[in-house]
Amino acid sequence: xxxxxxADQDEGGPSRSVIDRAFxxxxxFQGGRIRQSLSDISRRTGLPIATxxxxxxRLTEWGALERDGESKYRVGLRLWEVASLAPxxxxxxxxxxxxxxxxxxxxxxxxxxxxxxxxxxxSIERFQSPRRPTRRPLVGGRYPMHATAIGQVLLAHAPExxxxxxxxxxxxxxxSRTYTDRAVLERVLADIxxxxxxxxxxxxxxxxxxxxxxxxxxxxxxIAAVSLALTEKDADxxxxxxxxxxxxASISRALDAAGFDGSNS
Amino acid sequence: xxxxxxADQDEGGPSRSVIDRAFxxxxxFQGGRIRQSLSDISRRTGLPIATxxxxxxRLTEWGALERDGESKYRVGLRLWEVASLAPxxxxxxxxxxxxxxxxxxxxxxxxxxxxxxxxxxxSIERFQSPRRPTRRPLVGGRYPMHATAIGQVLLAHAPExxxxxxxxxxxxxxxSRTYTDRAVLERVLADIxxxxxxxxxxxxxxxxxxxxxxxxxxxxxxIAAVSLALTEKDADxxxxxxxxxxxxASISRALDAAGFDGSNS
Numbered sequence: 001x002x003x004x005x006x007a008d009q010d011e012g013g014p015s016r017s018v019i020d021r022a023f024x025x026x027x028x029f030q031g032g033r034i035r036q037s038l039s040d041i042s043r044r045t046g047l048p049i050a051t052x053x054x055x056x057x058r059l060t061e062w063g064a065l066e067r068d069g070e071s072k073y074r075v076g077l078r079l080w081e082v083a084s085l086a087p088x089x090x091x092x093x094x095x096x097x098x099x100x101x102x103x104x105x106x107x108x109x110x111x112x113x114x115x116x117x118x119x120x121x122x123s124i125e126r127f128q129s130p131r132r133p134t135r136r137p138l139v140g141g142r143y144p145m146h147a148t149a150i151g152q153v154l155l156a157h158a159p160e161x162x163x164x165x166x167x168x169x170x171x172x173x174x175x176s177r178t179y180t181d182r183a184v185l186e187r188v189l190a191d192i193x194x195x196x197x198x199x200x201x202x203x204x205x206x207x208x209x210x211x212x213x214x215x216x217x218x219x220x221x222x223i224a225a226v227s228l229a230l231t232e233k234d235a236d237x238x239x240x241x242x243x244x245x246x247x248x249a250s251i252s253r254a255l256d257a258a259g260f261d262g263s264n265s
Numbered sequence: 266x267x268x269x270x271x272a273d274q275d276e277g278g279p280s281r282s283v284i285d286r287a288f289x290x291x292x293x294f295q296g297g298r299i300r301q302s303l304s305d306i307s308r309r310t311g312l313p314i315a316t317x318x319x320x321x322x323r324l325t326e327w328g329a330l331e332r333d334g335e336s337k338y339r340v341g342l343r344l345w346e347v348a349s350l351a352p353x354x355x356x357x358x359x360x361x362x363x364x365x366x367x368x369x370x371x372x373x374x375x376x377x378x379x380x381x382x383x384x385x386x387x388s389i390e391r392f393q394s395p396r397r398p399t400r401r402p403l404v405g406g407r408y409p410m411h412a413t414a415i416g417q418v419l420l421a422h423a424p425e426x427x428x429x430x431x432x433x434x435x436x437x438x439x440x441s442r443t444y445t446d447r448a449v450l451e452r453v454l455a456d457i458x459x460x461x462x463x464x465x466x467x468x469x470x471x472x473x474x475x476x477x478x479x480x481x482x483x484x485x486x487x488i489a490a491v492s493l494a495l496t497e498k499d500a501d502x503x504x505x506x507x508x509x510x511x512x513x514a515s516i517s518r519a520l521d522a523a524g525f526d527g528s529n530s
Contacts, residue, residue, distance in 0.1 A: 018283045019320065023327040029350050055284065062288040066353065075351040077382055081407070083348030085294050086340040088331065098395030105370075105395075117342055130363030130370075142346070 021047060022055050026064060026075075035072040088115070092224060093125050095258055096215070096251045100125050103228065103247045107240065110229040111247075113215075114143075116154040119166050121145050124224070146171050146185060147178045149200035149210030150227035156192035157214055157222035163189070178203045197241050207231055211240045213248035217261035226251065286312060287320050291329060291340075300337040353380065357489060358390050360523055361480070361516045365390050368493065368512045372505065375494040376512075378480075379408075381419040384431050386410050389489070411436050411450060412443045414465035414475030415492035421457040422479055422487035428454070443468045462506050472496055476505045478513035482526035491516065 028036060028044040038056060042049040056073060059065040063078025084090055096113050104111040104127035113125040120142045145151030145158075145166060155166055171180040179185040192198045200210040212227035226248045228240050255261070293301060293309040303321065307314040321338060324330040328343025349355055361378050369376040369392035378390040385407045410416030410423075410431060420431055436445040444450040457463045465475040477492035491513045493505050520526070 019287050019323040020327070022284050022287065023324075023329065026347050027327075029347050034350050034352050034356065058284040059288075062285070062292075064288065074353070075348060077351060077353050077380075077387065079344070080348040080351035080354045081387065082291050082294050083340055083345040085299050086342060086345035087299050088339070088342050089345045091299065101395045115342075122342065122346065130366045 018055070021045070021051070022059060025052065025055055025059065026079075029075050035068065035070075035074050037072050041073065089122070089124055091260060092255075095254050095260060096224070096226075097125055099247050099251045099254070100226065101127050103226070103243060104128065107228060107243060109234070109240070112150055112227045112229065113224060113251075114150050114154065114227075115224045116145070116158055116162075117142070119145070119162065119169070121148075121151045121154050121225075128229075143204075144172060147174050147200070147204045148227070149198040149212035150225045152188060152198040152200060153192055153212045153214050153225040153227075154222070156189040156198070174204050175202055175206055177201060197245055199237065199241070202232070209234075209237065211237065211244050213241075213245045215248050215255070216252040218256045218259050219261035221261065223255075223261070224251075283320070286310070286316070287324060290317065290320055290324065291344075294340050300333065300335075300339050302337050306338065354387070354389055356525060357520075360519050360525060361489070361491075362390055364512050364516045364519070365491065366392050368491070368508060369393065372493060372508060374499070374505070377415055377492045377494065378489060378516075379415050379419065379492075380489045381410070381423055381427075382407070384410070384427065384434070386413075386416045386419050386490075393494075408469075409437065412439050412465070412469045413492070414463040414477035415490045417453060417463040417465060418457055418477045418479050418490040418492075419487070421454040421463070439469050440467055440471055442466060462510055464502065464506070467497070474499070474502065476502065476509050478506075478510045480513045480520070481517040483521045483524050484526035486526065488520075488526070489516075 024045045024047070025041055028041055033040075036044075038049060038052055041047075041056065042052045045052065047055075056065060060067055060073070060076070063076040065073045065079075066076040067073055092115065093113070100111045100113050108129065110126065110128035112123065112127075114121045114123050116122075121144075122142055143151065145155040155163060158166075167182045167185060171182070171185065172178070173180045179188060188198075197211065197213045200212075202209060204210070209230045209232060210227050211230065212225050214222040215224040215226060217223040226244055228244050230237060230240055234240070289310045289312070290306055293306055298305075301309075303314060303317055306312075306321065307317045310317065312320075321330060325332055325338070325341070328341040330338045330344075331341040332338055357380065358378070365376045365378050373394065375391065375393035377388065379386040379388050381387075386409075387407055408416065410420040420428060423431075432447050432450060436447070436450065437443070438445045444453060453463075462476065462478045465477075467474060469475070474495045474497060475492050476495065477490050479487040480489040480491060482488040491509055493509050495502060495505060499505070
């Protein structure tokens, strides 16, 4: 029996532990953790430092990680290149980007495309004024669904069990206006399904009003959402709802034409 | 001795073969190969289909791959999220993006940011007219260096051994104007270093004229390049050179302020 076969037998598969450990290490790069030392990684994975070191070496050889001048590790360009083929993110991004860009250029407001992943939303594309650089990642960031218009749209169209988990979970109050009451949020979600849009008034911070609408794939299922971020002084919210809905409809039409649907999301 | 230890001993490291195989599988997703069946993956990696299947299962469990409705595999959202932390691509992208966007909005021409990786350039950010949707990836694509202005800038500032490999390699003639003569290209590269910009006249296709300039990190080393893609009818090439150089200088200044330098690239 070879070592690999023995590992298979021990682990119920091809060295489950090694692949799982490698991805556990990659998984520690999240939430803005861009650079980590070997001991950071060891601590966060619970793996002994020697094991970490050997796996990190392999990941570095392949280019999934890179080592910088200060002996810290970061996610490598090679991994980024492979990931740039992820169709759920990049396929959607490529089809939807011109519309998000048009919406931004027409209105001057930050335009945003997101999808749901589990109980959170993941930012796929964002256009905003270059005069307002953001510290948040432009894409790839995860955010809760209950406190933004774009998240509420995704939540309103999520499967019942996902809604149940979010509604029965911790509805963190980002501002005094955030929906933290389950019954209120349930009514809001029903309204979003009925009206076809969401408006979130300073629920994630005390400045922005979000307006969002659902994007449907070729099979008619909601697979993404589009939003604009206004501020209170922008009085033309009604018109913005029209623009966001029109943009969402145009993207849905483009996805339909491309046959991009639920099986891609 | 545990199976893992035995594997270590056999492979000179922690189950080198398993991690290497996992990443060999991920590595087959490239060059526009967005969806692959198990037999595609097996053929391209040279791994037996049963081995492929078990490793692909693990990758799918973690979210590095996803399976679509037609039993094909694609790169998963989870990998994309981790990769969105790659500082060499994303850190640079975040700092440089507003400037690339300004350049596009000011001129209306496609604006592009790229870095060198090995003997090729990797596209980091691109702004272009939403009226001209592209089939090429917006980011993450690899291209040769000798046939575009942005590539020539990166090549001109590459280490000598990299230049030597490119110059002594295959200089593919994309058009009749592409530099395929080593001596000519050497003179062009020297000019680029001397003047601080590159102009490439219909060398990658018969339509576009590229204008590019180098971006320097905090340590003064060239770590990226910026370009604009004009067409022949755009007579104000001279002015475009100024704009591209100014943009590259502004990005360099921003990188300097952020302490983003060679150790990040």
